[in-house]
Amino acid sequence: MLITGGTGAIGGHVARWLAGRGAERLVLTSRSGAFAAGVAALAAGLAAAGTTVQVLVATSADAPTSPGCCPGSPPPARR
């Protein structure tokens, strides 16, 4: 599952909630990615719950930075 803004306050809560309910894999994206404050502790907690975590840099408003985060996801719609 992909959580955009996943390194933020609400994103972190959602990630922990999903991990607590057995999510196997979570992709957390934000502009800061792995440099976001507190993301190491968040990722460690999710991993301890048995969830595989990827923290990636992706700017939601910038399609080119997004498709690489979810292999197999369809390419962004062309306008």
Ligand SMILES: NC(=O)c1ccc[n+]([C@@H]2O[C@H](COP(=O)([O-])OP(=O)(O)OC[C@H]3O[C@@H](n4cnc5c(N)ncnc54)[C@H](OP(=O)(O)O)[C@@H]3O)[C@@H](O)[C@H]2O)c1
């Ligand atoms: N917390 C609340 O009680 C509350 C209540 C109602 C509504 N909201 C709304 O819910 C949203 C999230 O709130 P929050 O408290 O979790 O805020 P937050 O802690 O600042 O988290 C926002 C997350 O989104 C990422 N982000 C921001 N702009 C982005 C962009 N263009 N592309 C990719 N990632 C981006 C941020 O990381 P980077 O800055 O590194 O990109 C961060 O991970 C906000 O829009 C807020 O207004 C929050």
